[in-house]
Amino acid sequence: xENHIVQLRKLVLFIDDKNMxxxxxxxxxxxxxxxxxxxxxxxxxxxxxxxxxPTNSSRLLQQVRIYTGRPDAAKQPKAYAAHxxxxxxxxxxGAKVISRILRYPPAWPTSKPEQKGVxxxxxxDFxxxxxDxxxxxxxxxxxxxxxxxxxxxxxxxxxxxxQAEVLAWKSSIAKTRLYMPSVWCHHxxxxxxxxxxxxxxxxx
Numbered sequence: 001x002e003n004h005i006v007q008l009r010k011l012v013l014f015i016d017d018k019n020m021x022x023x024x025x026x027x028x029x030x031x032x033x034x035x036x037x038x039x040x041x042x043x044x045x046x047x048x049x050x051x052x053x054p055t056n057s058s059r060l061l062q063q064v065r066i067y068t069g070r071p072d073a074a075k076q077p078k079a080y081a082a083h084x085x086x087x088x089x090x091x092x093x094g095a096k097v098i099s100r101i102l103r104y105p106p107a108w109p110t111s112k113p114e115q116k117g118v119x120x121x122x123x124x125d126f127x128x129x130x131x132d133x134x135x136x137x138x139x140x141x142x143x144x145x146x147x148x149x150x151x152x153x154x155x156x157x158x159x160x161x162x163q164a165e166v167l168a169w170k171s172s173i174a175k176t177r178l179y180m181p182s183v184w185c186h187h188x189x190x191x192x193x194x195x196x197x198x199x200x201x202x203x204x
Contacts, residue, residue, distance in 0.1 A: 008060035012135035013046045013167075014122050016142035017068035018115055020169075023143060027174035028190050036201050039086075042066055042095045044196035049139055049167065054184045062135055066090055067122040069115035070099040075108070082202040089200065098125070123150035130158040139186070141167040143176050151180060169193065 024038040042064045050059040068087070071079040087097045098121055102113035122142070127150050129135055138154065140147055151164045168177035170187040177185045 008058050009136040010062040010134070011046070011050055011059045011137040011139065012063045012065065012129060013042070013049060013061070013139045013141060014126055015042055015045070015064065015066045016118065016122060016140075016144060016147075017066050018118070019142040019144055023169045023174065023176070024193055027169040027171040028193055034201070035203070036199050037197075039198040039200070040193070041093065041196050041198045042090055043093045045141070045167075048188075048192065048196060049165075049186055052186060054165075059137065064095040065098060065122075065125065066095050067098050067118045068100075069102045069113075069118055071102055071113070072104065075104060076113075078203070085202045086200075089198075089202075098122075119144050119146045123147055126150045126164075127153055130154045130162050133161060136162050137165060138162060139165045139167055140178065143168055143178050145178065147178065148180060151178075151183060155183075 020040065021038045024040070025033075029037045043061075046061045046064040050061045053059055066087075068083075070087075071083055073080040087099065090097055100115070100117040100121060103116045104113045105111045119142075122140070123146070126138055126140065126147070130138060140151065151166075154162065154164050165184045165186065166178040166180070167186040167188065170177075170189055177187070179185075
């Protein structure tokens, strides 16, 4: 009898933290719901995606990378402390956190701080890891259209060795996805969210 060796395809999940959080809030919750509704366990998300191959290929979760904006410790000490607690929890689970300090406009605190450079960092890593053959499947968890050029580049330059996929929440009121021809989208519903929700109050 012949021994058939199953080759696992390495999968790396790239999560835009704020985009995914806000997307889950829009899709499944009301503004009055607790702030932690929308949070996720990133490793559970990675494992879920690995279990849902559109081609029935066997997948191995190689890495989960979370890209997030970090409050300034001097300007927002409480928000900074909560953010660090959450990042530490992600890293304890096994995820890699890539953070960028929030940009504070001159009118702050009247105007909210803005997340800058997070999508650029994600896009650069998505391309660089593909070129370095760090993944066979790269999944972007975001609906940010600024990430399209990175996906297009990977498909054009590395399409024979790896493939790009995207991920988006889906409900009756939220159907937005990062649409690109021939790019598979993992649509996740409320049952999927509940299976990987993180209801920890990091402000406590």
